[in-house]
Amino acid sequence: QVQLVQSGAEVKKPGASVRVSCKASGYTFSHFYIHWVRQAPGQGLVWMGRLNPDSGDTNYAQKFQGRVTMTRDTSISTAYMDLSRLRSDDTAIYYCVRDAGYSYGLDWGQGTLVTVSS
Amino acid sequence: DIQMTQSPSSLSASVGDRVTIICRTSQSISTYLNWYQQKPGKAPKILIYAASSLRRGVPSRFSGGGSGTDFTLTISGLQPEDFATYFCQQTFNTPWTFGQGTKVEIK
Numbered sequence: 001q002v003q004l005v006q007s008g009a010e011v012k013k014p015g016a017s018v019r020v021s022c023k024a025s026g027y028t029f030s031h032f033y034i035h036w037v038r039q040a041p042g043q044g045l046v047w048m049g050r051l052n053p054d055s056g057d058t059n060y061a062q063k064f065q066g067r068v069t070m071t072r073d074t075s076i077s078t079a080y081m082d083l084s085r086l087r088s089d090d091t092a093i094y095y096c097v098r099d100a101g102y103s104y105g106l107d108w109g110q111g112t113l114v115t116v117s118s
Numbered sequence: 119d120i121q122m123t124q125s126p127s128s129l130s131a132s133v134g135d136r137v138t139i140i141c142r143t144s145q146s147i148s149t150y151l152n153w154y155q156q157k158p159g160k161a162p163k164i165l166i167y168a169a170s171s172l173r174r175g176v177p178s179r180f181s182g183g184g185s186g187t188d189f190t191l192t193i194s195g196l197q198p199e200d201f202a203t204y205f206c207q208q209t210f211n212t213p214w215t216f217g218q219g220t221k222v223e224i225k
Binding site: 037044045047061099102106108110 | 150152162163164167171173205207209212214215217219
């Protein structure tokens, strides 16, 4: 079955960068977009951007432009989300999401908690 | 960006009750609307996709409806494990946007 397994929790200082990985299995990685969504403590969900694993093309939310980079390694079916110049309000759970299209829906990773604290 | 307005923000209900949650969008999204359940410390679990399609493995007491700008999630016969937060999401275009959530609590 489809699985998205994310990397473990991270603690970072303000100004640092973080990389979150998302390893896909159970389907052909290059066939479906991977999106990244985050949820700050007690807050709603915010879309960060998406990656086309086949071409490597990306689209980022305006809020994160210039700070976020989404990449992939197709040889190991893994997507990455890098966020730089971290601030305390970047403390959140970060999710990768496979978009399998209108007729199937979405599959979510288990989430990765990133804590930004001095 | 498409704005999502979900109501109510919270509700109290008893086991066995029928519960309806509403999601309205700022522009027409056809049926590109998903519903999720989320419990504390867990990832969102998709219940309904394409406005009314039940995801495999989700109990049939969950149902979704609507199109255009007005959508509903109904739980027919609330069970103890259904007490959670529910939210809607549009995938008509990017950026994806989400409702603020409805917390379903035990009366």
